Amino acid sequence: MTLARAGKLTFRRVFPRLLRLLLTLLAVVLVGFYGAANGAKRPGSGWAFKQLPVFVNLAPADVRERAVRAMRTAAKDEGPEAARARGELLRLGGAALPHVLPQLDSLEPSARGRVAMALGPLALRMRVAGVDDVASPEHALLFFGRFWQDRSIEFRPTTVRRAVERLAERSLSLRRDDVIHADTYALEALVAALGRVQSPTDVARIVRLHPVLMHITGRGEALAREPSVDEAARAVEHWQELWLEEGADYSVLEGPRRVAALVTETQFGKWLAQAFMWKLGHAHDGSSVSSRVLAMLPSSAVHVLCLLLLALGIAASTALADRSQGLAERALARVAATSASLVASYPIVLTLALAFELKSGQSGVLSLCADGLRHGDVNLMMGALLGVTLLSELLVTLPSRLAAAGHAASSAERDDE
Amino acid sequence: MTPTSPSLPLRLAQWILGLWVALGVIGGVAPHASSLLVGLGSDLLALGAVLVLALLVGIPLGALAGSGPRWVDVTLAFTTDWIAAVPVVLLLAFLRPAGVTAAGGLVVLGLLRSLEVGWVVRSALLRAAVVDTTWAARSLGYMPLSVFLNQRLPAAAGPALAHLALTPVWTFVLDSVGTAAGLGAASSGRSLGALVAEPQTSLASSAVAIFAVVSLTWALHRLGDHYGLRLARK
Numbered sequence: 001m002t003l004a005r006a007g008k009l010t011f012r013r014v015f016p017r018l019l020r021l022l023l024t025l026l027a028v029v030l031v032g033f034y035g036a037a038n039g040a041k042r043p044g045s046g047w048a049f050k051q052l053p054v055f056v057n058l059a060p061a062d063v064r065e066r067a068v069r070a071m072r073t074a075a076k077d078e079g080p081e082a083a084r085a086r087g088e089l090l091r092l093g094g095a096a097l098p099h100v101l102p103q104l105d106s107l108e109p110s111a112r113g114r115v116a117m118a119l120g121p122l123a124l125r126m127r128v129a130g131v132d133d134v135a136s137p138e139h140a141l142l143f144f145g146r147f148w149q150d151r152s153i154e155f156r157p158t159t160v161r162r163a164v165e166r167l168a169e170r171s172l173s174l175r176r177d178d179v180i181h182a183d184t185y186a187l188e189a190l191v192a193a194l195g196r197v198q199s200p201t202d203v204a205r206i207v208r209l210h211p212v213l214m215h216i217t218g219r220g221e222a223l224a225r226e227p228s229v230d231e232a233a234r235a236v237e238h239w240q241e242l243w244l245e246e247g248a249d250y251s252v253l254e255g256p257r258r259v260a261a262l263v264t265e266t267q268f269g270k271w272l273a274q275a276f277m278w279k280l281g282h283a284h285d286g287s288s289v290s291s292r293v294l295a296m297l298p299s300s301a302v303h304v305l306c307l308l309l310l311a312l313g314i315a316a317s318t319a320l321a322d323r324s325q326g327l328a329e330r331a332l333a334r335v336a337a338t339s340a341s342l343v344a345s346y347p348i349v350l351t352l353a354l355a356f357e358l359k360s361g362q363s364g365v366l367s368l369c370a371d372g373l374r375h376g377d378v379n380l381m382m383g384a385l386l387g388v389t390l391l392s393e394l395l396v397t398l399p400s401r402l403a404a405a406g407h408a409a410s411s412a413e414r415d416d417e
Numbered sequence: 418m419t420p421t422s423p424s425l426p427l428r429l430a431q432w433i434l435g436l437w438v439a440l441g442v443i444g445g446v447a448p449h450a451s452s453l454l455v456g457l458g459s460d461l462l463a464l465g466a467v468l469v470l471a472l473l474v475g476i477p478l479g480a481l482a483g484s485g486p487r488w489v490d491v492t493l494a495f496t497t498d499w500i501a502a503v504p505v506v507l508l509l510a511f512l513r514p515a516g517v518t519a520a521g522g523l524v525v526l527g528l529l530r531s532l533e534v535g536w537v538v539r540s541a542l543l544r545a546a547v548v549d550t551t552w553a554a555r556s557l558g559y560m561p562l563s564v565f566l567n568q569r570l571p572a573a574a575g576p577a578l579a580h581l582a583l584t585p586v587w588t589f590v591l592d593s594v595g596t597a598a599g600l601g602a603a604s605s606g607r608s609l610g611a612l613v614a615e616p617q618t619s620l621a622s623s624a625v626a627i628f629a630v631v632s633l634t635w636a637l638h639r640l641g642d643h644y645g646l647r648l649a650r651k
Contacts, residue, residue, distance in 0.1 A: 020495060027499045035511025336544070341580050344497065344536035347529075348587055350504035355594040366504060370598040373510055389502040397498050 024397075025389060030055075030268075032385040036378045037267050045376025046284050048245050049270045060261035062253040067096035071103065074118045075111035086118040093122055093216065094183025095250040098155050101148040104141075113137025116144050123147070125215075126183045155185055164189040164209075171208040179212050184250045187216065191243040197233040206232040213239055237278065244273055271378060280386070281379035283372075289383035293365055297387050300364035303353040304395055311342055311349070343400045346392065365391065427643055430636035437461060437633050453622055456609035457629065463523055463588050463604035464633075470527025471534045471581060478531060479538025479577070480570070490539065497536050505529060505591055510600040519605065526591075526603060530584060537580045538573045545572035578641035582634060589613075589630045 037054045040047035070092065073085035089096060100119070104112050120134030128147060134140040153159070163178040164186055179186050190213055197206060207223060214220045219242065223235060253261045263269045274281035279290040315338035316331040342349065350366060357367040365387040372381030441461030444454030482490040500508070512525060591603035592610025602611040609626040612618050 020498060023495065024498045024502055028502045031508070031511055032503065035507070038511075341537055341576065343501070343540075344533040344580070345583075345587075346501040347503065347505040347508070348590060351506050351590055351594050354504055354506065354598065355590070358594070358597050367598075369504075369507060370600060373507060374599045385503070385507070388504065388507075392502040396501060 021393060024393075025386075028385065028389050029382070032382060033268050033271065033378075035373065036376075036381045036385075039373050039381070040267075040376040040378050042376050045378075047267075047376060047378050049267045052265060052267050052270065054267050055263075057262055057265045060248060060253055060258070060265035062248055062258075062261075063092060063095045063250055064099045064252055066249060067092050067099040068103065070096070071100045071107075071115055075107050075115050077114075082114075089115075089118050090122055090125075092184065092249060094126060094155070094181075094185040095187065097122075097148070097183075097185070098152070101144055101152075104144070110137075113141055116140035119144060122183065126181055127177060128181055151181070154182065157189070160186045161189045164193050167212065168193045168205050168209060176212060180215060183216055187213075187243070187250045188247070190216075191239050191247075194236045194239060197229055197236055199229070203227060203229055203232040206235055210235055210239075217242065240277065244270060244277075267378075271382060274379065275382070280383040283380040284375065284377045289379050292368065292380070293383045293387040296363055296365045296368055296384075297391065299362060300353065300357070300366055300387070301391055301395065303356055303362075303364055303366075304349060304391060307349050307352055307356075308342060308395070312338060339400075343396055346396045350388065350392070426639055430639035430643075433632050433636035434640065437629070437636075452607070452612055452618075453609075453625060455607050456612045456626060459605045459608040460585065460588060460610075460630070463526065463608065464585055466523040467527045467530045467584055467588060468581060470524065471530040471584070473531075474528065475531035475534030476538055476577060478535035479573070480542065482535060483539040483542025483573070493532070493535055493539060496532055500529065500532055506595045506598060506600055506603065509591070509595065509603050513601060523604060526588065530587065534577055534580055538577045541573035541576045542570075574645055575642075578645040579638065582638035582641050585630050585633045585637065589627075 034054060037047075037050075039045070040050055066088065070085045070088040074082055074089055076082045076085075089100070097119075100115070104115060107115065114137065117134070117137050117140050120129075120140050123129035123134050123140075123143065124131065128151075129143055132139065133143040160179075160182045163175065163182065167175045167179050179190070190209055194206060194209060195202065197203060207227065210220070210223055214222065220235070220238060224231060227235070248261065248265055251257075253265075264273070271281070279288065280293070281289055283289055283292065312335050315334045318334055320327070353364070354366040354370060356362075357364040358370070365384050369381055369384035369388055371377070372379075372384055437457065438461065440454060441457045444450045444456070444458030445462065446458075447454065450458070478489075478493065482493040503511075508529075509522070509525065513522075517525060588604050588608070589610040592605070592608040593602075593614040594610075596602050596606075596611040596614035602608055602614075605611070609630060613623045613626050
């Protein structure tokens with residue numbers, strides 16, 4: 001007999017249980033996320049990624065695709081669609097230039113002029129042109145032709161990364177201008193350079209990079225003159241959120257990155273990224289999901305435990321109705337039989353605990369989960385669901401499996417005898 | 418007590434079940450029936466569907482898991498672990514946007530109940546496995562069908578029937594909690610559980626609905642105890 005003795009922890013015994021726990025967690029997360037994503041479809045849910053596919057994105061759109069599409073639409077005559085496309089070109093900014101400017105020649109002359117005019121405000125934002133340079137289609141066309149001849153070499157990831165690193169080290173107007181010239185093409189390097197904020201040195205770096213990010217994106221709020229570590233960390237989180245939401249709009253997806261985008265450019269991928277970066281992310285009201293779930297987990301555990309004990313107490317008390325001998329044995333037998341029923345009926349026990357939390361107004365992780373689902377708050381719902389899974393594992397699944405292992409071990413011993 | 422003269426509780430249980438079926442059918446077919454009658458009809462339909470599925474799927478599944486190939490037991494254990502991690506109300510709310518019809522919803526409910534019943538049967542069979550006769554058969558290297566049918570299956574019948582008898586309360590709780598949480602009723606928006614959870618329902622109607630569900634559960638338990646166990650012993 002090669003079975004381990006009862007109670008002894010061996011790899012052979014622990015590994016399958018860990019694997020099962022992981023598989024359970026995966027199944028719960030996948031089904032839960034499907035429900036959460038569907039719940040977030042309703043208007044006002046605040047879920048920023050609802051336009052993405054839920055689990056697999058077979059056609060992730062990157063800056064190249066968006067820029068070319070916007071250029072072709074902006075090349076058309078006046079109309080709301082063309083106006084929208086011009087706005088899109090401005091939003092995509094410098095990141096779109098390597099894909100738009102080389103293709104200008106493929107358009108007819110008048111369309112070329114319209115696209116060049118649409119890019120005019122971008123040239124001003126990048127501080128590479130004066131107002132007169134982009135005042136008419138002819139001037140704008142001439143300007144962008146020269147600009148690309150002179151500066152296309154600067155639109156390379158290593159060049160931009162070096163410029164950002166230099167700016168992060170020390171803020172000089174020349175270094176700042178180098179990054180501003182690259183516009184949104186430098187966004188990825190800028191967000192990566194923000195890093196973690198833990199010390200005054202980190203705060204100083206954020207103070208140097210933050211205004212450039214504000215200038216390029218036209219978003220964000222100015223930092224205080226001497227920001228605290230917390231304020232700087234909040235600013236970093238804001239930019240990281242922006243990159244998570246719109247990063248693919250400013251980067252080219254090719255090679256391994258394109259393969260990864262099949263999963264990362266989905267609602268599930270974005271939620272996972274948020275969960276890892278910010279400990280399950282934030283709820284709609286801005287509160288931290290992990291701290292809310294952890295704070296409510298003990299109260300839900302008490303609710304569930306009370307219900308389980310109540311059920312077992314009732315089961316034991318039914319032995320009193322039977323007037324035969326051996327009250328203790330009968331009570332024990334009924335508790336044993338009810339325990340199996342309780343393990344099987346655990347979801348309904350959870351449902352009753354949810355009912356108790358709803359009725360009594362005592363918040364718990366179960367009511368938090370229902371709240372998240374009702375309001376389409378994906379982060380809150382998923383965080384609470386993970387809490388519920390943890391609760392189930394600790395209160396029911398693990399004890400029942402340990403009991404089963406003990407039973408198997410005693411059977412094995414009996415086999416040996 | 419003799420089989421020809423049923424005891425008073427048994428006769429009362431028969432009456433309760435008969436009354437439920439009659440009122441449920443009226444509630445299901447009458448065009449302007451009261452919400453209580455409609456709820457009875459809706460619950461009767463859900464109960465029928467769930468019980469049929471639980472009997473047809475749950476008991477064979479549990480029997481296989483408790484005495485058949487090990488992989489069936491492992492699969493059932495994993496599925497139960499997985500289902501146990503999520504409150505049923507939330508699980509149904511997750512699946513509802515997939516466009517599950519009312520009939521599909523009842524099938525899902527029935528399958529969930531089947532898993533529970535399967536687990537109860539499996540546990541009861543494993544407990545019965547320590548009985549000497551079964552061990553004796555096993556120690557000879559085989560599992561005679563007669564030992565299984567005469568010793569182990571009747572031992573599982575009691576817990577399984579007791580668990581099945583709780584089905585009316587199970588659907589009622591799911592419907593009422595789902596409605597109260599704003600996630601939608603599990604079986605139907607017209608069920609007794611949904612009726613009780615709605616704020617405009619009077620206290621009297623709620624009390625009648627709860628009494629109806631509890632009395633049906635008691636009746637099913639009593640009938641299962643009498644007929645089910647007798648059948649299993651035969």
